[in-house]
Amino acid sequence: MKILKCDLCDHEAQGETFEEWMNALKPHYAEAHAEVMKGKANLTEEEQKSEMQKWMDENKARFEAA
Numbered sequence: 001m002k003i004l005k006c007d008l009c010d011h012e013a014q015g016e017t018f019e020e021w022m023n024a025l026k027p028h029y030a031e032a033h034a035e036v037m038k039g040k041a042n043l044t045e046e047e048q049k050s051e052m053q054k055w056m057d058e059n060k061a062r063f064e065a066a
Helices: 018-032 034-038 044-065
Strands: 004-005 011-014
Touching: 004 044, 011 018, 018 034, 034 044
Parallel strands: none
Antiparallel strands: 004 011
């Protein structure tokens, strides 16, 4: 079981796999950091997908390094 902090604050989530960890983190992120998603609303759909993929890649690397 890995326990990692949110990339934006000290909230911790845990999971055996990256997918489990991400699913545990999603409710926190949606509640505590909704402004991050709203801040990307002015991007094109392609830019939003690119930003999301970059964020996922960075978090997967953090999870795997833990």
